[in-house]
Amino acid sequence: MTFASIRTIKRVVLGGLCVGTLVSSTGALSVSASSERTRTLHVTKECSEYFGAAGDWCTVTVSNLRRLPVGSRILYSQAMGVPTGLLDSNVVLDAGDGNRAVGRCTLDLATGLGLCTFSDGTGQLAGFQARLDVTCPGDGIVCDLDGTYSFNRDRD
DSSP states (O other), X not given: OOHHHHHHHHHHHTTHHHHEOOOOOOOOOOOOTTTOOOEEEEEEEEOTTOOSSTTOEEEEEEESOTTSOTTOEEEESSOTTSSTTEEEEEEEEEOSTTOEEEEEEEEETTTTEXXXXXXXXXXXXXXXXXXXXXXXXXXXXXXXEEEEEEEXXXXX
């Protein structure tokens, strides 16, 4: 695969998992009144440093969650295109200073739609749970992630 074709794929897909970059949905996280409070999350990521390889990342440029500041990174563990036509990767949301969340993002490279889910974290992101629909319009360099999040206060 040539660099030019990787760049083309990047423009079509970027942010995947983002990483998601994934499938539109209106589902919500289950909520236990004693342990969680679900809120709306909006994040925009910029993926000029994402070329489809394991270890590449996108950078958060907009966030309505104080614990996820602008400049945070979404790091992808798996390469794009395996399986063919998808970005399907474990991800680490790195907000700096040991504040990280783990999750998974899937992005359909043909449509630019995807889903990212997060199940836990460390530091200020401990107990973080989120379900985010991913939309990567146009060249795929800038993607929006919209959905819900909560912090599980009763985790073991």
